Each structure stands twice: as C-alpha cells, then as structure tokens.
Amino acid sequence: PYTGPSAADISAKRKEFLSPSMFHFYNKPVNVVHGKMQYLFDENGRRYLDAFGGIATVCCGHCHPDVVKAIVKQTQNLQHSTILYLNHAITDFAEALASKLPGDLKVVFFTNSGTEANELAMMMARLYTGSHDIISLRNAYHGNAAATMGATAQSNWKYNVIQSGVHHAINPDPYRGLFGSDGEKYAHDVEDLIQFGTSGHVAAFISEAIQGVGGIVELAPGYLPAVYSSIRKAGGLCIADEVQSGFARTGSHFWGFETQHVVPDIVTMAKGIGNGIPLGAVVTTPKVAEVLTRRSYFNTFGGNPVCTAAGLAVLQVIERENLQENANIVGSYLKQRLISLKDKHEIIGDVRGRGLMLGVELVTDRQLKTPAKAEILQVMEQMKDMGVLIGKGGFYGNVFRITPPLCFNREDADYLVDVMDYAMSKL
Numbered sequence: 001p002y003t004g005p006s007a008a009d010i011s012a013k014r015k016e017f018l019s020p021s022m023f024h025f026y027n028k029p030v031n032v033v034h035g036k037m038q039y040l041f042d043e044n045g046r047r048y049l050d051a052f053g054g055i056a057t058v059c060c061g062h063c064h065p066d067v068v069k070a071i072v073k074q075t076q077n078l079q080h081s082t083i084l085y086l087n088h089a090i091t092d093f094a095e096a097l098a099s100k101l102p103g104d105l106k107v108v109f110f111t112n113s114g115t116e117a118n119e120l121a122m123m124m125a126r127l128y129t130g131s132h133d134i135i136s137l138r139n140a141y142h143g144n145a146a147a148t149m150g151a152t153a154q155s156n157w158k159y160n161v162i163q164s165g166v167h168h169a170i171n172p173d174p175y176r177g178l179f180g181s182d183g184e185k186y187a188h189d190v191e192d193l194i195q196f197g198t199s200g201h202v203a204a205f206i207s208e209a210i211q212g213v214g215g216i217v218e219l220a221p222g223y224l225p226a227v228y229s230s231i232r233k234a235g236g237l238c239i240a241d242e243v244q245s246g247f248a249r250t251g252s253h254f255w256g257f258e259t260q261h262v263v264p265d266i267v268t269m270a271k272g273i274g275n276g277i278p279l280g281a282v283v284t285t286p287k288v289a290e291v292l293t294r295r296s297y298f299n300t301f302g303g304n305p306v307c308t309a310a311g312l313a314v315l316q317v318i319e320r321e322n323l324q325e326n327a328n329i330v331g332s333y334l335k336q337r338l339i340s341l342k343d344k345h346e347i348i349g350d351v352r353g354r355g356l357m358l359g360v361e362l363v364t365d366r367q368l369k370t371p372a373k374a375e376i377l378q379v380m381e382q383m384k385d386m387g388v389l390i391g392k393g394g395f396y397g398n399v400f401r402i403t404p405p406l407c408f409n410r411e412d413a414d415y416l417v418d419v420m421d422y423a424m425s426k427l
C-alpha cells in the first residue's frame with residue numbers, strides 16, 4: 001500500500017514550490033502512484049483505465065516489463081553523455097529506427113524532447129536551403145522554444161516574444177475548415193503564402209499528419225502531396241512532426257505521414273518513442289545532415305545510453321506484440337462504437353481520427369458547431385469518477401482526445417464507450 005504524501009499535501013507543495021503555470025486535469029486531481037500497462041492507480045489503490053497515456057508518452061503500456069528491464073540493465077551498466085566516447089546503445093537504436101523509415105531517411109540526431117527535435121529540424125532546413133521562411137499550419141503545436149513557438153499556431157500556447165519567419169497556412173480541417181475535406185483546395189493557400197508572403201523561396205513546411213494538441217484533426221486527404229510539391233518547387237524541405245502520430249499509433253501505418261502517401265525530408269519524433277523516458281529524434285537524409293558539419297554541434301544527453309536502450313526496447317515491443325495491428329483493430333472498433341454514440345447524443349458533433357488516436361468533438365449546436373466547453377468538463381469529471389481517464393484538446397478545449405497505450409483492448413474500448421455514454425446521458 002501507498003504510504004507517501006496525500007493528494008492534498010502534494011497540491012499544497014506544488015502551489016508553493018512549482019511554477020504557477022503548471023496545470024492539472026480535473027477539479028479534484030488524481031494522485032497517480034502506480035502504472036501498469038493501460039491502467040493507472042491512485043493513492044487508495046483505485047484503478048483507472050488510461051485512455052490518454054499515449055499522448056503523455058506511453059506507447060507500449062505503463063512500466064512495460066521489457067522496457068523497464070532494458071532501462072534498469074543499462075542504468076546499472078552505464079549512463080553517460082552521448083558525446084566523446086563510443087557506446088553501442090545509441091547505434092543499435094539509430095539503426096533500428098532508421099530501418100522503420102522510408103527512402104533515404106537514415107541519419108538520426110537524438111534530442112531530449114519534441115521541442116528540441118523540431119527546433120533542430122527547422123534550423124537544419126534553414127541552413128540547408130539558405131532561406132528563412134517556414135510555413136506551418138494554424139492550430140498546430142510544435143513546441144515552446146523560440147522557433148517552435150513560432151511554428152505553433154494557437155494563441156493559448158503563444159507568448160508575446162519575437163517569433164520570426166513563420167507563416168501560418170489555413171488549416172485543412174475537414175470538420176471546421178473552409179473547404180471541407182478537399183485537401184487540394186487548402187493546399188492553394190500554401191501556394192499563395194509562398195507567392196505573396198515570401199521571396200518565392202522557403203526553408204520548410206512543417207506539420208503533423210493528425211494534429212494532437214489541436215484536437216485530433218486529421219489533415220484533409222490529398223493535402224500533403226499537393227503542399228509538399230509546392231514547397232519543393234520553392235526550394236524548401238518538408239518536415240513531418242510525428243511526435244504524436246508516429247510509432248504505430250494510427251494503426252494503418254507506422255508513421256502518420258504515410259497515411260497521406262508522402263515521404264518527408266525530415267521526420268521528428270518524441271513522446272511515445274521512449275515509453276515515458278525523455279527522448280526525441282530527428283531523422284533526415286545524409287545530404288541534409290551534412291549542414292551540421294559546418295560548425296560543431298552536440299546535445300549532452302540526447303541519445304544517452306539509458307534513453308536509447310529504452311527506445312530500442314520500445315521498437316522491439318511494438319513489433320513483438322503486434323501493437324500496430326492492435327491499434328488498427330481496436331481503434332477501428334472503438335471508432336465505430338463512438339460513431340454509434342453520436343446517433344444517441346446530440347452533443348457529439350464529430351468523431352474522427354485513426355487507430356488509437358481518436359477525437360470526439362462536443363458541440364451544443366450541430367449546425368453552428370458551438371463548442372461545448374462546460375459540458376466536456378462535466379463529462380470528463382464523471383468519467384474519471386467512473387474510473388476512465390481521457391484527454392481533452394482543440395483550440396476551444398471541447399474535443400475529447402483518446403490516445404491510450406497501444407495495448408488497449410476491445411474490453412477497454414467497450415468500457416470507455418459505456419462510461420462516456422452514461423456520463424453524457426447525465427448532462
């Protein structure tokens with residue numbers, strides 16, 4: 001049994017000693033003391049089904065024994081910086097990771113987070129092309145350092161500091177967007193931005209294939225092929241941010257960009273790559289990677305032996321346990337059940353996403369698509385009380401984000417939908 005500090009003690013200390021910007025879910029936040037696969041446990045031993053842990057990093061399941069074993073073994077053996085000496089952990093993982101990527105994408109740079117990965121990707125694109133302008137999508141989240149906050153395009157995550165050289169294109173959002181699901185129409189806006197907002201030359205285009213923080217927005221079909229072609233004509237590189245949509249989450253594919261049948265020039269990743277361990281990566285071609293030989297470049301802990309040992313174990317678990325196939329089968333089943341819930345509850349405006357990256361958008365009026373901001377909080381709180389933890393996002397905060405560990409099964413899916421159904425019936 002848990003004998004540590006109570007939830008109230010921890011809350012008080014957070015207020016006193018941690019940044020006031022720290023937020024938590026729920027009126028009465030859960031004190032999570034233990035995790036096991038798709039479950040979390042609070043201080044009283046109460047079990048919760050975790051339908052959001054995937055976003056927070058866990059793809060194989062909380063404390064997956066094989067990943068834990070790899071981390072412990074490496075920690076007992078050596079933990080050190082990546083620079084200066086040889087060690088096989090980093091090369092083993094880089095080789096395994098590169099084998100999961102198409103084409104010439106085989107040079108890996110390791111970082112400690114998604115922000116760092118995107119910062120590096122954008123810098124490399126600027127160096128490689130000699131251009132400064134970058135195009136990203138409205139509603140995107142790419143990180144919170146200088147360049148990545150510039151690429152991020154939601155006012156709630158942006159601070160008023162200088163963010164230069166980024167143009168934000170119209171979001172190809174099939175539910176709220178101007179052109180519905182017509183990806184090519186949205187792509188014209190990128191062409192316009194290049195013509196009217198830049199010198200005609202750009203450094204890069206960066207986007208997620210399915211926006212995570214943005215509320216599980218799957219880019220309209222046909223969008224990325226058209227945009228990649230415009231960007232390349234303008235001399236730019238195409239960056240795929242796979243921080244959320246990568247690592248088998250979409251079920252149908254290992255990487256989100258594959259759902260749009262494109263091959264990027266740079267791919268960035270984090271979160272699920274380490275199953276909870278801080279790890280990020282940038283993968284690119286040997287030609288683009290060359291730019292980092294112009295000066296010295298290093299990252300003290302990016303790719304350290306413990307994190308890369310974890311990363312390799314994660315890839316092995318995904319393969320051994322057929323987690324991509326599971327995401328596909330369980331995700332499709334869950335999506336169908338959520339779609340049937342839409343027939344029953346007027347408040348559900350849209351059900352979307354792929355595999356185990358699903359979104360349920362709540363609106364108080366289906367015609368006007370008025371965000372159901374208060375209602376979503378009520379449903380979320382009730383679901384928590386019934387033992388289901390779910391995420392929330394989107395610009396208006398009215399979209400449920402369902403991104404569980406990839407070991408989520410059919411019974412878990414049924415339980416989640418039944419609980420959501422009940423909570424919605426109490427509105």
Ligand code: PMP
Nearest residue numbers: 113114115141142143212243270
């Ligand atoms: N890209 C995407 C798509 C993300 O969702 C996030 C984090 N929410 C990041 C980048 C930044 O990652 P990190 O928080 O690890 O810096």
